Amino acid sequence: MSDQVSERGQHAPLGLAQARIALVQWIREGGAEGREFLQVHLRQTEAGHFTVRHRDDRDRAAVELELLTDPFDAREIAQTTAEGLHRPLKTSPNLRPGWRFEALDEPGLWTVLDYLYPACVNHWHAERTGTLQPTQWEQTAGRQSGMYAPVRLLPGEVLRDAVRARCADAVCLRRVAWGFSEDDPQPISTGDAPEQNGSANERTVVPCPEACSLFISFARTVLQIERAPRKEVPGLGPLNEPELQQIRALVASTAGGTLDAPREGEFDLPLNQRRLRYLSIRLERAASEEKVDDESGERAAP
Numbered sequence: 001m002s003d004q005v006s007e008r009g010q011h012a013p014l015g016l017a018q019a020r021i022a023l024v025q026w027i028r029e030g031g032a033e034g035r036e037f038l039q040v041h042l043r044q045t046e047a048g049h050f051t052v053r054h055r056d057d058r059d060r061a062a063v064e065l066e067l068l069t070d071p072f073d074a075r076e077i078a079q080t081t082a083e084g085l086h087r088p089l090k091t092s093p094n095l096r097p098g099w100r101f102e103a104l105d106e107p108g109l110w111t112v113l114d115y116l117y118p119a120c121v122n123h124w125h126a127e128r129t130g131t132l133q134p135t136q137w138e139q140t141a142g143r144q145s146g147m148y149a150p151v152r153l154l155p156g157e158v159l160r161d162a163v164r165a166r167c168a169d170a171v172c173l174r175r176v177a178w179g180f181s182e183d184d185p186q187p188i189s190t191g192d193a194p195e196q197n198g199s200a201n202e203r204t205v206v207p208c209p210e211a212c213s214l215f216i217s218f219a220r221t222v223l224q225i226e227r228a229p230r231k232e233v234p235g236l237g238p239l240n241e242p243e244l245q246q247i248r249a250l251v252a253s254t255a256g257g258t259l260d261a262p263r264e265g266e267f268d269l270p271l272n273q274r275r276l277r278y279l280s281i282r283l284e285r286a287a288s289e290e291k292v293d294d295e296s297g298e299r300a301a302p
Ligand code: SF4
Pocket: 091, 166, 167, 172, 173, 174, 175, 176, 208, 210, 211, 212, 213, 214, 215
């Protein structure tokens, strides 16, 4: 997967040294304002050192933030959310705030960034230089074995919905750069609005060159859901037992005031946020297909 140390270089052939030089230059050009990289704010001080803090803490007084002096402390920050939950995906938009690194030298800056966002500087640089080499879904899925081997059977339309559910900005800050296959390499859309150069919407693009292990695990759950037979439910479209279970669990926990998000990677649980996103996308699709059917029925009526 793209975050594994052994494979970090394969999608970005220019290598880490060039990426690091480019990042320092980019931070310098950001001047006193600094730069935002995913959820962190980076700045170079007049003394030539670097500061890193959560972007939401950018304007907070230093005394309000915990001062971290050892770059290796970034590892602990990256591991848990503000609520103390494990963060299996480092590019989930839930980096906890409340800390600051000051007076880092370049190696310290790399250590911090490498713990917070493994491989992201490398992929950011490859995107900027047009050298990114994505691995297409067909290849990634074809490499899976054991219980994950069946993900290669996901139909294209279902894969699209899985990408919208698992990879959109609301759940991952990387931007999908992989497509279906070498013959169809167009990146699969997450449904998010495209960035507009120079506009307020512009953000640092960190591409995702290959489906990650969490996506593979999610794809397996989606395949299991899709294999269960569906029956028409008036007003909701075709639904199967796992989807009805999700709706029942959602209503019950909302009514009981116990609606807590299960952990990010627990796709077996009906209230997993990514699974709920997938269900929501399916319900939306069923509603729009029903609307089209109604409209064409009305037009066809004498
Ligand atoms: S596959 Fe999706 S969830 Fe995984 S890193 Fe890429 S964009 Fe993020």
